Amino acid sequence: MDPDALAAGVRRGERRALARAITLVESTRPEHRGRANRLLENLIPVTGKSMRIGISGVPGVGKSTFIEALGNHVVAEGHRVAVLAVDPSSALSGGSILGDKTRMERLARQARAFIRPSPTGATLGGVARRTRETILVCEAAGFDVVVVETVGVGQSEVAVAGMTDMFVLMLLPGGGDELQGIKRGIVELADLVVVNKADGELASAAVRAASDYQNALQFLKPRSAQWQVPVQTCSALHGERVAEVWQTVIDYFAVLSKNGRLASRRGQQGLEWMWRETADSLIEALKQAPEVRVRVAELETAVVIGRLPATVAAQQLINVFMERKQAKVADR
Secondary structure: OOHHHHHHHHHOOOHHHHHHHHHHHHOOOHHHHHHHHHHHHHHHHHOOOOEEEEEEEOOOOOHHHHHHHHHHHHHHOOOOEEEEEEEOEOOOOOOEOOHHHHHOHHHHOOOOEEEEEEEOOOOOOOOOOOHHHHHHHHHHOOOOEEEEEOOOOOOOOOHHHHOOOEEEEEEOOOOHHHHHHOOHHHHHHOOEEEEOOOOHHHHHHHHHHHHHHHHHHOOOOOOOOOOOOOEEEOEOOOOEOHHHHHHHHHHHHHHHHHOOHHHHHHHHHHHHHHHHHHHHHHHHHHHHOHHHHHHHHHHHHHHHOOOOOHHHHHHHHHHHHHHHHHHHHHHO
């Protein structure tokens, strides 16, 4: 995979090049990291022009059905849509189950849409480790709407809010009982709350639930002072009020772009991404250092049997790693 040729193919919008580029940036093989970084350096000048939307919700809320309905509507409006569906990993192979792409069959057939399932692996937050890089690759390929679907809602399902411009929280009809079950932290991060399945016998329950959620949001501080978080109802299955939800998305980006909040949020996200990647890279380098690997088994045993505090063991590993680095510098 020559990164320069791959970048050129991505910028031309070639599907094969796009898929291979994402495979490269998602690779966990150390020898691929340099090529992936070179690829991203080539693509970064043409990124940043999409609407990045994160969508999360409890299992069974209909995230995939909603994304397909929204995606088809957005494509009909003339946009190009990329959906990054983060699937649970297989316990045996570590791969994605690919369920979301199967469920979005109609959207997957759209020429102006692209769906990429990725496994979560060991990454918390409902997203894959390289989702940020994948967003940039999709933007470089000309997709102006990028949707990131998380695995579900839980205590750690908030990482998507740190890599997208707008965080949409999907909820089920029912009101108070469901409200108690949702973590306050994820509600505080929401820029839009959508109560799905507002059809048939659940239509009136959805309206009541939306009212309950709207009242509850009055007691929470919104993520942006310029935007009051709305609560809307829709039926993704029947495509009802999906257009109204999309209009709210457009309004949101208009408000945040006008006051510069969107640019500052992306800048802050970039800094957080840099330091998180720095920490991850340092930990990986530490684990791979020969001198550290020699001591790991001994120190792990000492911690397990209670002979050594974990903080002391961690410091000893860092000391071994730093001494190795200093010795290399001295040899030069």
